[in-house]
Amino acid sequence: RKEVEQDPGPFNVPEGATVAFNCTYSNSASQSFFWYRQDCRKEPKLLMSVYSSGNEDGRFTAQLNRASQYISLLIRDSKLSDSATYLCVVNKGRYRDDKIIFGKGTRLHILP
């Protein structure tokens, strides 16, 4: 199993729809999880951290499933501006200072 694995997509979704994608990780000792967003030819930017209890930020909801070792990102009422690549990020090991690993990203296209 790869350290961090994402469906590369692309996900082509009509505007206003709800879309969800998952990311699986291999190290059961990982403690920290994040979602980043990267626009075409731009730098990645932190979208949100993922907490054990799940967390929500406006239209975005992130959840963690430790038993199955995956995190998810749900986007409700999708906007054209949500079109981007979404990167799953997991820390490499047991400790909070361990290096983080980026997934290869899931491309999302919101269609008008």
Added chain:
Amino acid sequence: DAGITQSPRHKVTETGTPVTLRCHQTENHRYMYWYRQDPGHGLRLIHYSYGVKDTDKGEVSDGYSVSRSKTEDFLLTLESATSSQTSVYFCAISEVLGNQHFGDGTRLSIL
């Protein structure tokens, strides 16, 4: 946005030449990172630094060296560039694990 500047933004050079990329921050963050991003591979860590003169290797460190003589500057050097090092290079800074702020990137082409 976090104060992080990469230079140069674009560079074209020839195989075998030395290349140095600079990352400069004004945030006084402890951690600095160099990544490369290639189609099909995503972001891969080259080297990182956890303080002045404290650096460590990432997953793709072969052919690269780094130096950090001041908190604000982190240099990435390709001693003898090869075509396989053509890529987009990102510098990132952080004070807290996972919350990284990235520079605009450097597009490096090695012919």
